[in-house]
Amino acid sequence: MVSIKELHKKFGSQVVLDGLNLEIQEQGIIAVLGPNGSGKTTLIKSILGMVVPEKGEIQINNKSVLKRWEYRQELDYLPQIANFPGNLKVQELITMIKDLRAKPARDQQLIDFFGLHPYLEKKLNKLSGGTRQKVNLLLCFMFDSPLIILDEPTSGLDPVSMLRLRELIRNEKEKGKTILITSHIMSFVEEMADRIVFLLDGKIYFDGDVCQLKSSTGQADFEHAIAHLLSKDHD
Numbered sequence: 001m002v003s004i005k006e007l008h009k010k011f012g013s014q015v016v017l018d019g020l021n022l023e024i025q026e027q028g029i030i031a032v033l034g035p036n037g038s039g040k041t042t043l044i045k046s047i048l049g050m051v052v053p054e055k056g057e058i059q060i061n062n063k064s065v066l067k068r069w070e071y072r073q074e075l076d077y078l079p080q081i082a083n084f085p086g087n088l089k090v091q092e093l094i095t096m097i098k099d100l101r102a103k104p105a106r107d108q109q110l111i112d113f114f115g116l117h118p119y120l121e122k123k124l125n126k127l128s129g130g131t132r133q134k135v136n137l138l139l140c141f142m143f144d145s146p147l148i149i150l151d152e153p154t155s156g157l158d159p160v161s162m163l164r165l166r167e168l169i170r171n172e173k174e175k176g177k178t179i180l181i182t183s184h185i186m187s188f189v190e191e192m193a194d195r196i197v198f199l200l201d202g203k204i205y206f207d208g209d210v211c212q213l214k215s216s217t218g219q220a221d222f223e224h225a226i227a228h229l230l231s232k233d234h235d
């Protein structure tokens with residue numbers, strides 16, 4: 001589904017991606033982890049065509065994505081920070097995104113699911129951070145694309161909403177989708193991820209499941225295993 005070969009990206013003199021290779025051919029949940037600034041968002045934005053790499057190749061469904069935008073119709077994206085105009089009302093935003101994408105949408109179902117009815121006529125800049133995130137999740141999940149990319153989906157959510165999000169992601173996985181997630185919430189990653197991809201020094205430093213991560217780092221619990229990988233950053 002996603003094939004990335006020898007991807008290089010610099011910002012000025014700062015090398016962020018340094019010949020990164022990644023193959024995602026399976027369905028399920030893939031967590032992209034790494035220290036702050038390791039390039040997770042840059043990798044995601046490269047897949048989306050929002051960051052243009054200097055070198056390398058990204059293919060989705062065996063087609064190169066560079067300067068071809070149609071493939072975006074087949075993916076749903078939750079940005080880390082969504083900057084919509086603050087004076088738009090929630091319902092106006094939902095309608096605008098539906099008009100732009102022109103695909104069938106299950107907005108009503110997700111409005112019920114996240115309890116967003118009381119906020120539909122409120123302006124975005126009047127919402128709490130968590131409610132705004134629920135709106136962002138609705139915008140992402142209301143279309144039915146086979147590839148879903150979630151940059152920090154848990155951001156600002158209370159425990160009940162976190163449970164809802166887990167349920168939503170699991171349902172999408174059961175439909176046979178591929179879901180790429182970045183998160184700093186390790187309990188969430190441990191519970192949800194089928195595969196962990198850990199970025200360090202512009203490359204994939206670890207690629208495997210939670211059990212393999214624990215055994216390869218010699219750590220019994222997940223947070224310590226991740227901390228062990230992070231400590232390599234300072235060697």
Ligand SMILES: Nc1ncnc2c1ncn2[C@@H]1O[C@H](COP(=O)(O)OP(=O)(O)OP(=O)(O)O)[C@@H](O)[C@H]1O
Pocket residue numbers: 011016034035036037038039040041042043
């Ligand atoms: N548009 C840009 N211009 C200049 N530098 C950038 C730009 N985008 C990202 N960077 C730099 O590239 C590096 C990687 O950033 P990126 O956001 O991909 O990291 P990340 O792994 O997602 O970090 P975090 O865990 O903090 O979200 C950082 O040092 C960042 O400052």
